[in-house]
Amino acid sequence: MALVVMKFGGSSLADADKMKLVASRIIAKKNAGNKVVAVVSAPGDTTDELLEMADKITSNPPAREMDVLLATGEMISISLLAMAIDTMDEKSVSLTGPQAGILADINYTRARVKKVNPKKINSLLSKNNIVIVAGFQALNPKGDVTTLGRGGSDLTAVVLAAGLEADSCEIYSDVEGVYTTDPRLVKDAKKLEYISYDEMLEMAGSGAQILQSRSVEVAKKFGVEIHARSTFSENQGTIITSEEKIRRRKMEELFVSGITFDKNQVKFTIIDLPDIPGVAAKIFSSLAKIGINVDMIIQSAAVNKKNDISFTVSRKETKKTQIELDKIASEFKASQVVCDEHVAKISVVGIGMKSNAGVAGKMFEILHKKGINIEMISTSEIKISCIVDEMDMAKAVEELHKGFGLSKKK
Amino acid sequence: MALVVMKFGGSSLADADKMKLVASRIIAKKNAGNKVVAVVSAPGDTTDELLEMADKITSNPPAREMDVLLATGEMISISLLAMAIDTMDEKSVSLTGPQAGILADINYTRARVKKVNPKKINSLLSKNNIVIVAGFQALNPKGDVTTLGRGGSDLTAVVLAAGLEADSCEIYSDVEGVYTTDPRLVKDAKKLEYISYDEMLEMAGSGAQILQSRSVEVAKKFGVEIHARSTFSENQGTIITSEEKIRRRKMEELFVSGITFDKNQVKFTIIDLPDIPGVAAKIFSSLAKIGINVDMIIQSAAVNKKNDISFTVSRKETKKTQIELDKIASEFKASQVVCDEHVAKISVVGIGMKSNAGVAGKMFEILHKKGINIEMISTSEIKISCIVDEMDMAKAVEELHKGFGLSKKK
Numbered sequence: 033m034a035l036v037v038m039k040f041g042g043s044s045l046a047d048a049d050k051m052k053l054v055a056s057r058i059i060a061k062k063n064a065g066n067k068v069v070a071v072v073s074a075p076g077d078t079t080d081e082l083l084e085m086a087d088k089i090t091s092n093p094p095a096r097e098m099d100v101l102l103a104t105g106e107m108i109s110i111s112l113l114a115m116a117i118d119t120m121d122e123k124s125v126s127l128t129g130p131q132a133g134i135l136a137d138i139n140y141t142r143a144r145v146k147k148v149n150p151k152k153i154n155s156l157l158s159k160n161n162i163v164i165v166a167g168f169q170a171l172n173p174k175g176d177v178t179t180l181g182r183g184g185s186d187l188t189a190v191v192l193a194a195g196l197e198a199d200s201c202e203i204y205s206d207v208e209g210v211y212t213t214d215p216r217l218v219k220d221a222k223k224l225e226y227i228s229y230d231e232m233l234e235m236a237g238s239g240a241q242i243l244q245s246r247s248v249e250v251a252k253k254f255g256v257e258i259h260a261r262s263t264f265s266e267n268q269g270t271i272i273t274s275e276e277k278i279r280r281r282k283m284e285e286l287f288v289s290g291i292t293f294d295k296n297q298v299k300f301t302i303i304d305l306p307d308i309p310g311v312a313a314k315i316f317s318s319l320a321k322i323g324i325n326v327d328m329i330i331q332s333a334a335v336n337k338k339n340d341i342s343f344t345v346s347r348k349e350t351k352k353t354q355i356e357l358d359k360i361a362s363e364f365k366a367s368q369v370v371c372d373e374h375v376a377k378i379s380v381v382g383i384g385m386k387s388n389a390g391v392a393g394k395m396f397e398i399l400h401k402k403g404i405n406i407e408m409i410s411t412s413e414i415k416i417s418c419i420v421d422e423m424d425m426a427k428a429v430e431e432l433h434k435g436f437g438l439s440k441k442k
Numbered sequence: 443m444a445l446v447v448m449k450f451g452g453s454s455l456a457d458a459d460k461m462k463l464v465a466s467r468i469i470a471k472k473n474a475g476n477k478v479v480a481v482v483s484a485p486g487d488t489t490d491e492l493l494e495m496a497d498k499i500t501s502n503p504p505a506r507e508m509d510v511l512l513a514t515g516e517m518i519s520i521s522l523l524a525m526a527i528d529t530m531d532e533k534s535v536s537l538t539g540p541q542a543g544i545l546a547d548i549n550y551t552r553a554r555v556k557k558v559n560p561k562k563i564n565s566l567l568s569k570n571n572i573v574i575v576a577g578f579q580a581l582n583p584k585g586d587v588t589t590l591g592r593g594g595s596d597l598t599a600v601v602l603a604a605g606l607e608a609d610s611c612e613i614y615s616d617v618e619g620v621y622t623t624d625p626r627l628v629k630d631a632k633k634l635e636y637i638s639y640d641e642m643l644e645m646a647g648s649g650a651q652i653l654q655s656r657s658v659e660v661a662k663k664f665g666v667e668i669h670a671r672s673t674f675s676e677n678q679g680t681i682i683t684s685e686e687k688i689r690r691r692k693m694e695e696l697f698v699s700g701i702t703f704d705k706n707q708v709k710f711t712i713i714d715l716p717d718i719p720g721v722a723a724k725i726f727s728s729l730a731k732i733g734i735n736v737d738m739i740i741q742s743a744a745v746n747k748k749n750d751i752s753f754t755v756s757r758k759e760t761k762k763t764q765i766e767l768d769k770i771a772s773e774f775k776a777s778q779v780v781c782d783e784h785v786a787k788i789s790v791v792g793i794g795m796k797s798n799a800g801v802a803g804k805m806f807e808i809l810h811k812k813g814i815n816i817e818m819i820s821t822s823e824i825k826i827s828c829i830v831d832e833m834d835m836a837k838a839v840e841e842l843h844k845g846f847g848l849s850k851k852k
Contacts, residue, residue: 048498088458093525100520104514111511115503
């Protein structure tokens with residue numbers, strides 16, 4: 033008898049009808065001869081509503097109490113889903129994260145899972161129950177409930193699949209799987225049959241938020257194969273698995289798996305910095321100290337013992353970054369700080385790049401042919417990213433998607 | 443250093459401003475030199491909203507899952523209140539019922555508290571924390587959260603006051619205390635300084651729902667003195683305590699403490715039942731079997747080996763009762779079942795009755811003088827109740843309130 037972990041996101045649980053649909057999918061899985069553990073997020077916009085309630089009281093809530101508040105969202109889902117399953121005459125038992133034996137460290141609001149104690153779940157499964165587990169939450173060493181950070185229900189599903197040695201881990205949402213690019217932008221985007229953990233991580237980092245990144249990291253660490261699929265269709269979704277397994281299964285190797293894009297970045301440039309050691313270090317450690325993550329960085333070659341540094345940050349950090357850079361610029365007597373909000377990041381992702389030189393060259397060529405100017409470039413083993421003018425983004429994505437052979441075969 | 447348990451109801455926690463007011467009252471109590479344990483209900487209409495969510499899925503939810511769902515309401519209150527206290531630079535820690543060491547039996551949705559383990563609360567108090575406890579919920583022997591029935595937060599406050607050997611137990615709501623009758627009906631109703639546990643129980647049973655009845659029973663059992671008062675004023679409320687203590691404190695004894703009324707009853711009469719043994723037993727055991735609580739009962743003297751039986755039930759049971767009585771009437775060949783929905787119950791409550799004959803006589807005389815017909819009568823040691831036509835209710839309450847000397851002195 034196979035053991036399946038099924039995870040359902042908030043948009044799949046937004047009202048009573050959707051709850052019932054989820055219940056019927058879980059029961060069908062059980063009736064097909066499986067033991068089932070279902071992991072659920074808070075219904076619909078519940079988490080945002082709870083955050084809003086807290087925000088009316090304070091902009092700086094104690095983290096422990098924030099976790100008590102947020103944990104209620106998933107408790108609503110587990111109990112309502114158990115009720116829906118009961119109406120279909122199946123046995124189920126709901127468990128909070130702490131009851132399910134998910135043990136985390138002492139950090140509140142972004143706890144790390146340390147261990148899964150599978151005893152209670154296994155005992156309930158052996159008595160023929162469907163087990164429903166509240167995602168996103170865990171028990172910490174103090175005996176308090178704690179949460180795993182935004183999107184933490186994916187992580188709950190993966191750690192349970194690992195801890196229970198499940199045969200499969202299915203993550204359901206309102207999309208059909210992982211696509212070669214966003215189908216809302218490029219009509220002939222294709223659903224991928226397989227994608228590797230590393231590609232998935234690079235795509236998540238580039239704005240395609242299908243799975244929480246930490247859950248993908250943990251799945252990779254423990255070799256948990258994830259099936260990302262839709263709650264609202266029976267279609268096969270996308271399997272996220274190891275590179276090795278994909279290479280074994282794929283007949284024809286693709287250089288590139290997907291094109292991603294991210295409009296949520298702004299570019300800062302500090303002009304005429306002195307070309308002396310330690311300037312870059314000072315800038316980026318100052319930004320890190322106030323919690324600002326810098327993404328892409330380029331430094332121009334020095335001219336007249338002066339040079340420029342450009343980098344991108346998340347759009348919501350624009351103001352904070354500007355204030356900090358103004359201080360730094362005056363300290364180093366730089367001539368100017370320029371902020372460009374009209375940029376977009378385009379990335380080409382694929383494990384095929386490792387063994388195939390020339391992907392970068394092909395990317396630049398495709399963009400150049402269409403007259404698209406590349407402002408910044410960064411590369412990793414399996415990803416090449418460019419910053420372009422946001423006006424060019426849609427065209428760039430479409431051309432790259434076509435140019436790398438990702439469009440549906442006619 | 444005195445230990446005070448303060449309980450706040452949902453209407454005192456309905457929005458962020460009210461939460462902050464409650465936080466400031468708790469802090470003021472601590473600053474006056476007390477250790478404080480605050481017990482809270484779910485905010486505003488949260489419990490009703492949760493019930494509605496469940497109702498959209500099933501009319502017959504599993505009790506265990508209902509408790510998981512309902513317990514979230516109080517978790518929202520404890521975390522938000524802890525945040526509000528934090529904004530005022532005081533230390534507090536929120537605890538769910540299970541974390542607070544409130545241990546109950548195995549019944550879901552109406553569990554009985556078996557024991558309070560005060561270890562965690564005492565440890566937090568000794569570290570100078572305000573402790574905030576979710577009312578209405580407890581841990582059962584299976585390790586599940588369970589709830590104590592509607593109004594169960596009052597019970598939480600009382601069992602904590604008993605278990606922690608608190609010096610006082612203050613129950614805050616949106617009313618100033620217990621009144622001689624409902625001030626909305628009789629303008630010169632007076633707030634009582636003291637009322638005994640038994641009077642309070644009789645008044646609750648007669649429709650004056652200031653405190654949950656079981657909490658009053660438990661307070662009586664453990665000798666916990668309750669101070670019922672308003673969240674929104676500094677005025678002294680009403681002390682609910684033992685008869686003995688009241689007799690010691692009161693200079694002038696009152697025969698009667700209050701007049702209550704209840705429009706939430708309907709009267710059924712079965713006409714021409716055979717006057718043979720076992721008929722009444724059959725009727726009331728049939729009703730009990732389907733969960734219908736009967737309040738007042740009268741049986742007429744037999745005439746021609748036939749008699750009539752009348753009794754009252756809660757208005758919401760009207761239909762269920764009618765169906766059951768129609769069956770019984772046909773079984774015993776009774777001639778008719780009559781349902782009167784236009785009745786009201788008026789009660790005179792007071793420990794003074796025990797040692798003072800003539801209260802009943804005076805009550806009947808007052809009603810008679812005003813031409814109010816009494817349809818049914820029942821008495822206990824400290825209460826006399828009459829069923830009257832609902833058209834006469836307001837007048838009856840006003841006249842009894844005046845007649846027993848309860849109106850404010852001019």
